[in-house]
Amino acid sequence: MSRPAPKRVAESSTTMSELVMPNDTNPQGNLMGGNMLRWMDICCAICAGKHCAKPVVTASVDNVAFQSAIKNGEVITLEANVTRAFNTSIEVYVEVFAATMQGTHPRRTHHAFFTFVALDRDNGSPVPVPELLPLTDIEQQRYEAALNRRELRLVLAGRLKPEQAGQLQELFRQQA
Numbered sequence: 001m002s003r004p005a006p007k008r009v010a011e012s013s014t015t016m017s018e019l020v021m022p023n024d025t026n027p028q029g030n031l032m033g034g035n036m037l038r039w040m041d042i043c044c045a046i047c048a049g050k051h052c053a054k055p056v057v058t059a060s061v062d063n064v065a066f067q068s069a070i071k072n073g074e075v076i077t078l079e080a081n082v083t084r085a086f087n088t089s090i091e092v093y094v095e096v097f098a099a100t101m102q103g104t105h106p107r108r109t110h111h112a113f114f115t116f117v118a119l120d121r122d123n124g125s126p127v128p129v130p131e132l133l134p135l136t137d138i139e140q141q142r143y144e145a146a147l148n149r150r151e152l153r154l155v156l157a158g159r160l161k162p163e164q165a166g167q168l169q170e171l172f173r174q175q176a
């Protein structure tokens with residue numbers, strides 16, 4: 001199947017906000033981690049769907065640290081951007097920011113990389129995705145670093161043998 005035309009990051013950039021309600025929180029009044037992951041997945045899926053213009057499924061989620069609690073009544077804003085397209089999969093980076101409803105105590109609370117796979121509408125099998133055109137410095141940095149992240153997650157998922165992870169081996173050689 002031929003590859004669709006390349007796209008810019010801005011074409012699929014996605015932002016959404018949620019108000020944290022009592023039903024989203026634990027007994028301490030903090031947003032439950034599972035609800036946070038759900039919103040991150042939704043924001044990234046919208047972004048991935050816009051880039052691929054196809055049905056997409058979440059294939060993996062990289063490490064997510066819960067270092068900063070978000071309280072009942074706060075507003076969270078999620079920003080998702082494609083960092084790189086591979087063959088049938090793309091990597092999406094999401095950042096989460098929290099603040100009070102009045103906009104005070106603003107902070108970045110979470111971030112993560114998600115991988116999505118585009119599927120054929122008819123038979124559900126993976127299909128090629130549009131390449132990504134990184135334009136800004138930060139887009140270029142994320143684009144270049146994505147190869148290392150991809151190799152690491154595929155090794156951890158048992159889909160790539162460590163000895164086949166050439167990018168990672170080169171990185172470790174440079175750090176030694």
Ligand SMILES: CC(=O)SCCNC(=O)CCNC(=O)[C@H](O)C(C)(C)COP(=O)(O)OP(=O)(O)OC[C@H]1O[C@@H](n2cnc3c(N)ncnc32)[C@H](O)[C@@H]1OP(=O)(O)O
Pocket residue numbers: 041045056057058059060086087088089090115117126153154157159
């Ligand atoms: C938005 C949502 O929440 S959707 C609901 C949650 N997600 C799901 O239910 C998805 C269930 N999983 C699946 O359908 C399948 O495992 C798929 C489509 C993700 C992959 O299917 P496979 O038969 O393994 O396909 P295949 O081997 O051709 O790999 C397809 C792509 O997936 C990537 N992939 C597969 N597993 C992983 C993984 N664990 N981490 C990262 N990428 C992965 C491959 O690297 C490949 O990408 P590439 O073509 O860019 O190199």
